[in-house]
Amino acid sequence: MASDFSAKAGARPLYPNQDAVLTQLERRILSGALKVGDRLPSERTLCAEYNVSRPVIREVLRGLQERGYIEIHPGRGSFVRAVGASDLARPLARMAQRTGVTPRDLVTARTMLECEAAAMAASRGTDEQIDLVRQALEAHQAAQDLTTLARSDLAFHEAVAHAGGNPVIAVMFGSIRTLVYGLMLRSLSDREVLAAGDPWHQTIYEGIARRDPEAARAAMAEHLRLALDFYGADLDTPLDDVLARRGIQVARLDDELAGFG
Secondary structure (H helix, E strand, O other): OOOOOOOOOOOOOOOOOHHHHHHHHHHHHHHOOOOOOOEOOOHHHHHHHHOOOHHHHHHHHHHHHHOOOEEEEOOOEEEEOOOOHHHHHHHHHHHHHHHOOOHHHHHHHHHHHHHHHHHHHHHHOOHHHHHHHHHHHHHHHHOOOHHHHHHHHHHHHHHHHHHOOOHHHHHHHHHOHHHHHHHHHHHHOOHHHHHHHOHHHHHHHHHHHOOOHHHHHHHHHHHHHHHHHHOHHHHHOOHHHHHHOOOOOHHHHHHHHOOOO
16 A cells, blocks of 8 residues: 655645655655555656656656665556665675776675674574574585576575674675675686685584584685685786676676575
8 A cells, every 4th residue: 555645735845856856765665654565656646745747756766676675567556675685785786896896805805794704603693593504505515507506605605694693794795795696606617716615615514503603713714715815816806807707797696696595
């Protein structure tokens, strides 16, 4: 059911541009005034509410769709959707393209984040969360093709991030998942890197399962450090260029991960 956006007579604010309208609607969604599954008011209603033209409202709706807040169904309307991990990752992927983020940049950030996440998973993770790490590990060990290997690798690291019980860490990892996935595609397509790095997943899990924070932290650190040893010139080359040379486009990784995780 659509929320009531009708303004009181004489109290309607003026919105000078579409960014201002987009911001207002975004706030309504984030505040819970519009909940997941709710239908937004019609274009005509929004035009009257915000005192702007229909083309402006259409651009606003497209902007909300691009940010992952709504789904637009022709003939039915626009509906609020749940924000997933891929939605968090999309802005970081764009930033990586614009600023030339390198594998070294990403490995350094992952080391700071994931080593602590592994230690917290060992010390604070519930039995159920640790079992999810085990399941992710087994799925990765059973994977055969590159895409399945990379997705299951990502799922393992996401399970570790969630097992730490800190939602901020889980969200932070979710925000870089597209870049991490791209890096995994590069690593797992290199047999030397695969052979050296993959066994560390088992060691990381064992440290977590033993409730040994230091062992889990050390295993994660060594696992991530391998990129510094094996990447060569790729290490300080923009990630976008590294992946492009292997036929992988960062812009497409969002779509590839949509609905996964």
